[in-house]
Amino acid sequence: MPRHTDAREKMVTSAALLIREDGIAGTGFRDVVAHSGAPRGSIGHHFPGGKEELVSDAVRWAGAIATRAIARAAERGTTEDAVRTIVAIYRRSLTDTQFAAGCPVGTVAQEGHSNPALRAATKQVFDDWRAILFKSLKRDGWRAKEARRLADGAIAGIEGALMMARVDQSTTPLDHTEQILLGAVRRPG
Amino acid sequence: MPRHTDAREKMVTSAALLIREDGIAGTGFRDVVAHSGAPRGSIGHHFPGGKEELVSDAVRWAGAIATRAIARAAERGTTEDAVRTIVAIYRRSLTDTQFAAGCPVGTVAQEGHSNPALRAATKQVFDDWRAILFKSLKRDGWRAKEARRLADGAIAGIEGALMMARVDQSTTPLDHTEQILLGAVRRPG
DNA sequence: GTCTATACGAAGATAGAC
DNA sequence: GTCTATCTTCGTATAGAC
Numbered sequence: 412m413p414r415h416t417d418a419r420e421k422m423v424t425s426a427a428l429l430i431r432e433d434g435i436a437g438t439g440f441r442d443v444v445a446h447s448g449a450p451r452g453s454i455g456h457h458f459p460g461g462k463e464e465l466v467s468d469a470v471r472w473a474g475a476i477a478t479r480a481i482a483r484a485a486e487r488g489t490t491e492d493a494v495r496t497i498v499a500i501y502r503r504s505l506t507d508t509q510f511a512a513g514c515p516v517g518t519v520a521q522e523g524h525s526n527p528a529l530r531a532a533t534k535q536v537f538d539d540w541r542a543i544l545f546k547s548l549k550r551d552g553w554r555a556k557e558a559r560r561l562a563d564g565a566i567a568g569i570e571g572a573l574m575m576a577r578v579d580q581s582t583t584p585l586d587h588t589e590q591i592l593l594g595a596v597r598r599p600g
Numbered sequence: 601m602p603r604h605t606d607a608r609e610k611m612v613t614s615a616a617l618l619i620r621e622d623g624i625a626g627t628g629f630r631d632v633v634a635h636s637g638a639p640r641g642s643i644g645h646h647f648p649g650g651k652e653e654l655v656s657d658a659v660r661w662a663g664a665i666a667t668r669a670i671a672r673a674a675e676r677g678t679t680e681d682a683v684r685t686i687v688a689i690y691r692r693s694l695t696d697t698q699f700a701a702g703c704p705v706g707t708v709a710q711e712g713h714s715n716p717a718l719r720a721a722t723k724q725v726f727d728d729w730r731a732i733l734f735k736s737l738k739r740d741g742w743r744a745k746e747a748r749r750l751a752d753g754a755i756a757g758i759e760g761a762l763m764m765a766r767v768d769q770s771t772t773p774l775d776h777t778e779q780i781l782l783g784a785v786r787r788p789g
Numbered sequence: 790g791t792c793t794a795t796a797c798g799a800a801g802a803t804a805g806a807c
Numbered sequence: 808g809t810c811t812a813t814c815t816t817c818g819t820a821t822a823g824a825c
Contacts, residue, residue, distance in 0.1 A: 436625030571760030
């Protein structure tokens with residue numbers, strides 16, 4: 412079972428951390444090995460699918476962490492709480508890295524959109540997020556059609572705001588977008 | 601005046617078209633020369649600053665086109681019209697390319713954020729868009745604070761929706777985000 | 790100004806020793 | 808499993824002929 416080695420897991424998490432800062436092309440196997448402390452010679456062994464396999468797993472790993480946090484927030488509160496949770500996660504990663512780190516999922520979504528395997532991995536994560544927000548919005552009283560719109564708009568807004576925040580080297584675009592989104596998802600009626 | 605050669609301009613526009621699909625790393629000088637039909641030997645001559653200069657100019661060129669379109673729409677109508685105009689531009693580029701083409705500015709914003717020159721070029725474009733939307737929102741009756749929020753939220757939403765649309769291979773995320781944004785910028789009171 | 794040829798480095802993939 | 812060495816490809820940058 413080469414799928415659950417320690418070295419392999421370390422490489423996947425390192426890849427996710429590096430990709431959210433430097434992108435796919437900017438993150439070589441060299442960097443991943445150096446960052447993870449994993450043995451150099453085991454790359455081909457653990458990732459027979461090459462870089463595509465490494466990046467896919469990194470997206471799924473990072474996406475799953477965010478998915479769990481959003482789901483937990485949505486279960487305990489309203490959609491506003493879920494939005495606040497997502498934004499807080501990414502605001503934190505921005506400030507922790509002097510605005511170098513964006514969302515690894517969004518990064519791969521853009522840079523890897525022409526690769527079917529990578530596109531599938533990112534789509535799965537976005538679908539998970541959409542499903543959680545949709546369910547939460549319905550519970551808040553929104554109709555299905557409007558809930559679908561708001562879920563897409565919220566994810567799009569946060570991903571786009573992250574992009575702007577890195578360019579501005581400031582959390583302001585993210586803060587502004589959060590305020591707009593909180594106003595939009597507030598319980599209807 | 602090596603700044604306004606025909607060959608140079610062709611290379612800049614080709615670079616913008618290629619980058620919006622394949623990103624910075626995915627767009628080599630080879631591709632730009634092949635796509636533009638420009639003479640191979642003139643790269644170093646026209647772009648002494650290398651790829652950084654080519655990409656910066658591509659961002660500015662593509663950004664300026666969008667800026668003009670947005671400004672014109674905002675002058676003639678409300679902010680809703682401006683939003684509709686931006687979204688229409690990018691929806692068109694998605695469908696024209698089978699969802700291969702995103703926004704070249706957003707692509708460089710993500711992939712080139714660690715390069716000061718590229719970050720400056722993208723920031724300039726985003727600042728232009730923000731300024732136009734801010735002015736338009738003020739004219740629609742919004743207070744300055746709210747206008748600033750909405751301008752950031754609109755740009756973030758559209759850029760993020762473009763990313764999602766490419767992953768989904770569908771304009772739906774963009775359509776949904778547009779509807780949310782149109783509701784948000786609607787004249788207050 | 791334009792071109793060809795090439796230098797130089799970095800990347801991913803691979804083969805074979807231990 | 809791990810490692811080293813190498814192959815091949817591809818990128819940018821540059822030098823020098825026309």
